[in-house]
Amino acid sequence: MINFKSISEIKDLIFENKNNFFEILESTIEQLESKGKTLNALRFTDKDFAIFQGNKIFSEKNFELPLFGVPLAHKELFQRKLKGGQAWPNEGGSESRKNLLSDQTAKVISLLDKAGSIDCGRLVSVEYAFGVTGHNEYAGTPKNPWNRTYVCGGSSSGSAAIVASGVIPVALGTDTGGSVRLPAAACGLFGLKPTQGLVSRDGVFPLSTSLDTVGPLSRNVEDIAKVLQIISGKDKNDNLSVKINIPDFLTEMKKGIKKISIGLPKNYFLDGSDKIISDNTVKVFSICEKIGAFIKDISIPNIETANDLNMLLISTEAAISHKKIALEKNKSFNQQTLMRILSGVFTSSEEYKKLKKYRIGFIRNVISKVFEEVDLFIAPVWPCLIPSINESDLGANDKAAHLVRRIGHNTRPINYLGLPAISIPIGFDENGLPLSIQLVGKPFSEDLLIRAAFSLEKEFCFWDKKPKI
Amino acid sequence: MVKNVKNNYHLKILNELEKAKINKELIDNVYGISKKQIETLKNTIIQDKIPDTVQEVFTDFLEKNKNDKF
Secondary structure (H helix, E strand, C coil): CCCCCCHHHHHHHHHHHHHHHHHHHHHHHHHHHHHHCCCCCEEEHHHHHHHHHHHHCCCCCHCCCCCCCCCCECCCEEEECCCCCCECCCCCCCCCCCCCEECCHHHHHHHHCCCCCEEEEECCCHHHHHHCCCCCCCCCCCCCCCCCCCCCCCCCHHHHHHHHCCCCCEEEEEEEECCCCCHHCCCEEEEEEECCCEEECCCCCCCCCCCCCCCCCCHHHHHHHHHHHHHEECCCCCCCCCCCCCCCCHHHHHHCCCCEEEEEEEECCCCCCHHHHHHHHHHHHHHHCCCCEEEECCCCCHHHHHHHHHHHHHHHHHHHHHHHHHHHCCCCCCCCHHHHEEECCCHCCCCCCCHHHHCEEEECCCHHHHHHCCCCEEEEECCCCCCCCCCCCCCCCCCCCHHHHHHHHHHHHHEEECEEEEEEEEEEECCCCCCEEEECCCCHHHHHHHHHHHHHHHHHHHHHCCCCC | CCCCCCCHHHHHHHHHHHHHCCCCHHHHHHHHHHHHHHHHHCCCCCCCCCCCCCHHHHHHHHHCCCCCCC
16 A cells, blocks of 8 residues: 555555555555565564554544654664563574563664654564675575565665565664665665764664664655654763754755765775776766766775774674673574674774774774865765675575675775765666665765755656566 | 684683584684784774764864855
8 A cells, every 4th residue: 555655655645534544554564574575574563563553643643743654664673672571572683592572672763653653563684783695594585676586785684675665665774884775775775874873772782882873774865864853863872872963854855966075986995896886886976067066086095994994893892792692502693693793702802992992093084084175975885786695695605705795895984984874776787686876974964965865866766667576 | 723822812712612612614714804804903003192982083073164064
């Protein structure tokens, strides 16, 4: 009933006829279950809870709520505690956490509840969110709606698959090394990674306490803006959360990009990507110029170091959080995940301190240099065409290792810098899979990223075409 | 199995992994990856007079650029 509809279109359907409220909810849950099964993207639905929440929202009749009656589902890392001591599973996509339950409700989930949305269930994540292809032996590997023999990317693979299949308008993911942007890009979605500190991570299963961020995936920029507005803001329970004036993203969205300066990185990003990727990225610059932006060549100092150190920081902090269970239940882990976590156990506390200290100076250097020259820059997301499930399966294919190591090349440094970025679909490759770029902005410039993304959305009209499920 | 390890901290960790009955080949791989990554860190130099947190870097940056208009 709400296939491929935006948040505002769903709300219009509800206001047109209030009887649609529960019909929309029930049909969405059915679609989550059927397409979720077809695409291996669903962990679970909770129809009883969704109906209970729907009844509460409907009876309160607060029709002004920004997400009144809109059914959503999110990556399985977002905890939910229920009344009467019950709770949703909190397995982190892993057999090692089988039957473990949430001990709280994630802050961002509470904010979406207050905004009137109906939480229908949880979507597949890569084990411990620690992978970029989307493979998951335990929960199942989500299939790309555009071509089901191809990956969705990771780790927010289920979120990307379900949103791209049209079932719901938006889903939340997490991004530590690219895990919102990579699956968004692979599935033709807009996926926003916010500035470190903008959105609370309280109640979200952690991978890296310094680098984890929470962000939305959607088929359109307006819905990204709406959800980001709701989930942004200071939270005392997240030690990295900052108090900052949150702009009105929807008002900013329509301002266009005339006279905005956009950087074309001459080092690292395009060189490290396949020619078809860099050629398609460069074409985007001409479109930006056409709609009024200025393009400037930039060079980002020492960015290759950011890639390596991001990996070390993630594995060190993953080891700090999960070493105990990794040792005790090592046989219940996918061997790749285990290897990634355990590669962080050898970092001493002195080395960890140095790692964090170096990062601070590095960020200061890069942002003062780059953003003195430009307002934002463009880079590819994937450095290569989206791979098939088989060719990128580390367990089954010896040649997959080199491919998988490359995938985070363009996304990881942005996480290391703590900067905001949004992936934008721009077309299709020879296999019928989406091609995408990312815009990267100054700290807390999500309003500018949303403006630029909205302008480009109108140029590329990616979602004039739909995948057939 | 990993040989010639002189770092006492690494030896301690390797013993923990062996005690947990983790596959020896995996231990070798993990140790190799870790050593390479830590080597990258060893080659970095910490700058003088940097803030204590990333949040402070961002706050300083925003303060410096607060008159930027788009």
